[in-house]
Amino acid sequence: MTSNSLLTSNILTIITFTPAAGALLLLFYNRAHVRSIRSFGLIIALLTFAFALHLVAHFESGNPDFQFSVNVPWIPSIGIDYSMGVDGISLFLILLTTLLSPLAILASWSITDRVKEYFIFILLLETGMIGVFASLDLFLFYVFWEVMLVPMYFLIGVWGGERRIYAAMKFVLYTMIGSVLMLVAILALYFLHGDATGTFSFFVLAPSAELWLFVAFFLAFAIKVPLFPFHTWLPDAHVEAPTAGSVLLAGVLLKMGVYGMVRFSLPLFPHISHLFTPLISLLAIVGIIYGALVAMVQPDIKKLVAYSSVSHLGFIVLGIFSFTPQGMEGAIYQMLNHGISTGALFLLVGVIYERRHTRLIEEFGGLAHRMPVYAAIFLIVTLSSIGLPGLNGFVGEFLVLLGTFGVNRGRAVFAATGVILSAIYMLWMYQRVIWGEITNDHNKNLPDLGRREHAMLIPLVILMIWMGIYSNHFLRPMDASVMRLLSQTENRRVEYASDFESGSDQCSILNAQFLSQLAIRHPLRLRIAPWELNIGQILSLMRGITVAAVYDRRQCLALGSWAVIDRPYRENRSSPKTRRPGTQ
Structure with a gap:
């Protein structure tokens, strides 16, 4: 294997972790050598940009699949992989990140306080941003998402303006709310489909129609965009951040939320994404x-x-949820x-x-x-x-x-x-x-x-x-990946919807969901106490709430799905009676 092919096969890992390696080396620099610290940070950022140019030069524009893929087991016991790849959608976002990072460093020459720590955080932030755009594993994506949060917090909170502590805390609190929701949704997706797939890889996980999972992902991304009305953290963060922080925040970090919608919300929740299009378009x-x-x-x-960023990013969200190639x-x-x-x-x-x-x-x-x-x-x-x-x-x-x-x-x-x-x-x-x-x-x-x-x-x-x-130099590499994403989303949406249009299957599924919703609202009518349900039954009930509210269930009888709820009731009768907690 030649050195060029070795570089190309590992290019995503090299691009992602070159800034982190530079940050690690900066730890050994004498903080008094300010000029050498600045120069070294700039060299590392420029080297990362050069690697990104190599990535673009070897990218096949007509190929809609992920390229330069890396897939190595990370935590195999629970299916977490170090899985990375790039397509026409993420290609130029990685290039944008590696371009703005050295420019942000050039804009930081006026920083005189804790210069070494400042450049360490800039380089760590770059690694987190690149990792978000390159990750194909949901858990790995989440790790990089969180890695990005810490350096930006310190950039705002230490080197910001007079109200920097307030702005940094507001940024972290808003982002953490979304992060927690996304983590819960990622774990829920794995528990719903992990037995079948054994992985967190997002293109292996089956599409799911759970409303609350879609909402959890969407809120995490909408806060990061930020989409109205989740935008109130952004003006404070921009005003108080140093120039480099504002450049990277507006230039890259806000794109992570929109990228998450494109990469995850649409493929994982195709039907619910279409259903929520009017509301999301209105917010945009x-x-x-x-x-x-x-x-x-x-x-x-x-x-x-x-x-103005709030306004411009509204255009971006509107374009995504038009579900058209243009x-x-x-x-x-x-x-x-x-x-x-x-x-x-x-x-x-x-x-x-x-x-x-x-x-x-x-x-x-x-x-x-x-x-x-x-x-x-x-x-x-x-x-x-x-x-x-x-x-x-x-x-x-x-x-x-x-x-x-x-x-x-x-x-x-x-x-x-x-x-x-x-x-x-x-x-x-x-x-x-x-x-x-x-x-x-x-x-x-x-x-x-x-x-x-x-x-x-x-x-x-x-x-x-x-x-x-x-x-066209930039649009042509996107074409194949965008068409693949739209066709994949539409096919999954139609495939999922067809399950509810197939006669008897429709009745059985819809009535199971109808009774699931009824069980939550009126458990006594189904003769099952909520505290008697195990975790599998609870998940089944949660799954039913969403689609029962979407599809017309009036045309189906409850008889077909009565056995779904009545079976555990019959089994329960044959066992010793379960008393309600606290009763005699």
Whole structure:
């Protein structure tokens, strides 16, 4: 085996753990050597990006299956594997993560307090983010999901602003609520299907229609997006986080929630996902409009960009739940666009914050006179965020609206108002900060961009233009994977629905579910006390609640399923009578 083939076969493991290895080596650095710590952290991040470019170069665009797969038993006794792979959906998200990480490190040159620990957390955060996008095992996905949480907590809580402790705790509490729900759902999926599959691998687990499992996964992902009304942690986290934290939070971490919906919610719960589409689309549209309206009245540039993220991510969720190829590809493309454009906006805000130590819009004005290069780059980034044709933001929003319009015109029309509102608040902010006369004496001697700042902004500007003009370079590798995901989701949904349309099977299943629901509400009518049920019967009852509320059960008689409940009753009669706890 050649060195190149050895590298390619293990490329995902190398990309994932190179930052963690760098963080481990940083532990042995003398904290007084600040310049060497910064340089080493940057080298590790750039090396990881180079490995990601190797991944993209060897990716087969027409292959819808997972590539560069690794599957090694990790905890075989309970079916947990170290299973990783990449397809057209996760490919560019990994590339985006490895691109923004060195740029975030370049933006951290002003950090002077606990520099070694700061760069260790940045590199550990990168490992967690890459692992989330590469994991194919549900439990492994959850591990990386939690690994990401710890470094971000410290980045906000130690190197953040005045209210950093409050923002960090709020971020952790919101995320932990979702994490606990997701962990419970993952374990429940395993206990429901683990006997048959013996694994946590998500493409082996059978699709399930349990409502509460879908809700648990969806809430975990919706909080991370964040989807309205779970967004309140985001503005505080952005405002208080250091520049690098805001760049990675907006550019990558928010995409993890949307990616989870695409990778897990749709394949595991295809039918319930379709049933909840109207509600989720409504929340997405409300988020689009609400985020834009609130952004219009923000006095702080960073907070304005934070609320714009709520609006833009609403577009992404709307595209996903259109269940159309155009909407899905537009949503994934918009994930990349938002990471690039919003990441650049936070870098630009960080540039003037380092010079003025304020982010209030009213403190600026006329910066174009003193910082012309900064003003030009700011204009391109602003137009990209708005979605100007010719730049990257236009392609994603257009595809999302096109896919949504084909399904529901009303949703597309309401969502399109977000584009107009986005143009209003972004251009208003740009005009107030960049144009006009210099009225504040502190702005008269501001230096323009330096070499380090050029190095972290120019690559993003090039990408905005490239992705706007040559979007097919990025869309083509997604095509096969998106079509595979949509067809897989639809086939599983139809397959599951057909089980309830097959005559007698429908009656027996529906009435079992009907009686299960009745057993929860009125246990005495079924002559079974709830405390007499074992765990298997309880799980059966829980499974029945969901679909009984979805399908029409009025056409079926309860006789076919009476034996399902009556059998344990008959067995119970033949055994010594079980008394109710606490009775004589």
